Amino acid sequence: MTMLVVDHLAKTYGDAATGVEAIREISFDVREREFVCIVGPSGGGKTTLLRALCGLHPKSGGSIQLHGREVVEPPPEMAAVFQDYSRSLMPWFTVQRNVELPLKNTIKETKQRNERVEWALHEVGLDGFGERYPWQLSGGMQQRVAIARAIAYQPQILIMDEPFASVDAQTRSGLEDLILSIRHDVGTAVLLVTHDIDEAVYLADRVVVLSSRPATVMDVVEVDLPRPRDQLETKSMPRFAEYRTHVLELIRATSRPDVPSADEQDVAAALHGR
Amino acid sequence: MTVAERTRIVGVSLIVPVVLIVLWWVLSADSTSAFYPSLSSILTSFKDTWLFSRVGSDVVPSLIRFGLGYLLAVFLGIFFGVLFGRLRLLDLAFQPTVQFARSIPATGLVPVSITLMGIGNAPKIWLIGFVCMFPILLNTIDGVRGIERGLEDVARTFRLTRRQRIFRIQLPSAAPQIFAGMRISLAFAFIMMIVTEMVGATSGIGFVTLNAQQSFQVPLMWAGMILLGLLGAFLNIVFLLVERRVLSWHYRSTGRIQ
Numbered sequence: 358m359t360m361l362v363v364d365h366l367a368k369t370y371g372d373a374a375t376g377v378e379a380i381r382e383i384s385f386d387v388r389e390r391e392f393v394c395i396v397g398p399s400g401g402g403k404t405t406l407l408r409a410l411c412g413l414h415p416k417s418g419g420s421i422q423l424h425g426r427e428v429v430e431p432p433p434e435m436a437a438v439f440q441d442y443s444r445s446l447m448p449w450f451t452v453q454r455n456v457e458l459p460l461k462n463t464i465k466e467t468k469q470r471n472e473r474v475e476w477a478l479h480e481v482g483l484d485g486f487g488e489r490y491p492w493q494l495s496g497g498m499q500q501r502v503a504i505a506r507a508i509a510y511q512p513q514i515l516i517m518d519e520p521f522a523s524v525d526a527q528t529r530s531g532l533e534d535l536i537l538s539i540r541h542d543v544g545t546a547v548l549l550v551t552h553d554i555d556e557a558v559y560l561a562d563r564v565v566v567l568s569s570r571p572a573t574v575m576d577v578v579e580v581d582l583p584r585p586r587d588q589l590e591t592k593s594m595p596r597f598a599e600y601r602t603h604v605l606e607l608i609r610a611t612s613r614p615d616v617p618s619a620d621e622q623d624v625a626a627a628l629h630g631r
Numbered sequence: 632m633t634v635a636e637r638t639r640i641v642g643v644s645l646i647v648p649v650v651l652i653v654l655w656w657v658l659s660a661d662s663t664s665a666f667y668p669s670l671s672s673i674l675t676s677f678k679d680t681w682l683f684s685r686v687g688s689d690v691v692p693s694l695i696r697f698g699l700g701y702l703l704a705v706f707l708g709i710f711f712g713v714l715f716g717r718l719r720l721l722d723l724a725f726q727p728t729v730q731f732a733r734s735i736p737a738t739g740l741v742p743v744s745i746t747l748m749g750i751g752n753a754p755k756i757w758l759i760g761f762v763c764m765f766p767i768l769l770n771t772i773d774g775v776r777g778i779e780r781g782l783e784d785v786a787r788t789f790r791l792t793r794r795q796r797i798f799r800i801q802l803p804s805a806a807p808q809i810f811a812g813m814r815i816s817l818a819f820a821f822i823m824m825i826v827t828e829m830v831g832a833t834s835g836i837g838f839v840t841l842n843a844q845q846s847f848q849v850p851l852m853w854a855g856m857i858l859l860g861l862l863g864a865f866l867n868i869v870f871l872l873v874e875r876r877v878l879s880w881h882y883r884s885t886g887r888i889q
Contacts, residue, residue: 408784411784411787411788412787412788413784413787413788430787431787431788431789431790433790435788436788436789437784437785437788439781439784439785441781444779444780444781444782445781445782445784445785447782447799447800447803447804448880448881448884449803449804449806449880449881450799450803458789458791458795458799459789459790459791461795462790462791462792462795490880490883490884492880492883492884506789510789516788
């Protein structure tokens with residue numbers, strides 16, 4: 358069943374005439390328990406899209422509906438993991454309290470809450486790390502804390518913005534498999550934004566391919582690869598290579614040279630609020 | 632740190648004070664000047680006055696006024712700091728007034744406070760509170776504003792309540808800067824404690840010291856200086872201990888102490 362429907366979503370920073378158009382027209386949907394990856398060129402409006410989906414940004418046009426209700430503020434069925442773990446965890450709280458904080462509003466009973474935290478830390482393989490502080494952990498472990506916080510919240514859809522972009526390659530593939538196994542365990546839908554085509558194809562049931570800015574959907578690719586997936590086995594399948602090539606071609610058709618245009622710098626400035 | 636290292640550190644840091652005290656003692660021993668009494672007579676006066684006959688009548692009232700005034704400043708500074716830091720419009724509206732009020736030299740306000748509130752405890756406490764509020768206020772505004780955008784996103788997507796945002800995210804995040812303001816205010820509060828007791832007061836360390844000077848009890852005046860130095864150093868140490876404890880995450884995460 359479809360849970361999230363994005364329909365003709367548009368976002369322009371500033372006013373319509375002179376502003377910067379980050380997203381022109383994006384439509385796709387996410388079904389229950391589905392793993393959808395959004396892939397597109399860097400600086401192509403992916404983060405804008407994701408912030409709009411989370412209800413963190415007002416949109417300029419179109420609609421985002423979760424279970425038939427328009428998203429205008431962060432919905433309770435949604436949890437997010439952001440790219441920069443070091444800025445999304447609270448250094449003044451232990452790992453346990455970081456994971457616990459959002460639960461204070463959803464689980465009133467302390468004992469139940471603690472059990473949930475313990476379960477989430479177990480899921481991400483951080484048993485016994487509850488009393489540590491985030492800054493005592495490696496980057497990959499910090500991102501696992503952020504993932505634990507998100508799944509402890511028991512969302513129906515988990516939104517992830519380039520969650521593995523700030524960790525080294527080894528850690529990265531470990532985290533990819535971790536998120537697959539968590540998805541298998543808790544059955545949440547996942548919407549993951551990435552610029553890494555291999556990662557998108559490896560993880561997803563469907564890949565939404567975006568053009569460069571202003572972003573539009575170029576294609577939605579159904580990835581029919583067997584699960585459970587395996588870093589070696591899946592990635593050496595001929596079909597994996599075909600999907601990969603297909604997505605790469607789509608993206609290459611739209612990308613321009615790597616120099617950020619004045620527009621792109623404007624968007625970056627708008628995004629970072631300076 | 633081993634015991635030997637610790638001993639060496641303590642030893643080295645004691646050399647200068649000990650030398651100074653010995654010099655003072657030796658050089659002032661035969662003093663006949665009324666203005667530079669011998670250290671031994673100062674210490675005798677110190678013992679007779681501050682150990683502990685005037686502790687209850689003067690030291691305690693001083694410290695109570697200091698403490699209440701300082702607490703008032705901390706409370707007001709943080710309260711309005713969070714308010715102004717989060718609500719741009721309020722900040723714009725009040726910023727000129729704040730800048731004006733904090734530019735008045737603090738000691739200049741002493742006569743005003745006496746005119747308004749008389750010579751009891753109230754004007755002293757309020758004046759300490761008022762003067763010491765500004766460094767905390769400005770630092771809190773700055774700290775609350777400089778909060779990581781990533782944490783704001785987290786607070787919003789996980790639908791934290793306003794209360795949680797203020798007490799679990801904004802205040803802890805601003806805490807290092809708030810403490811920087813509180814440290815400046817601590818020194819201000821101590822100065823204001825003495826100054827308010829030198830005008831329109833009937834008790835307190837400042838009152839006793841000024842009175843000693845005016846009634847030619849010069850050793851007692853000097854004893855007052857020693858007491859003030861000791862008290863100030865003590866308050867500073869207490870402050871540092873509290874700060875280290877509260878901000879332990881900050882110091883450890885930025886690698887400034889182990």
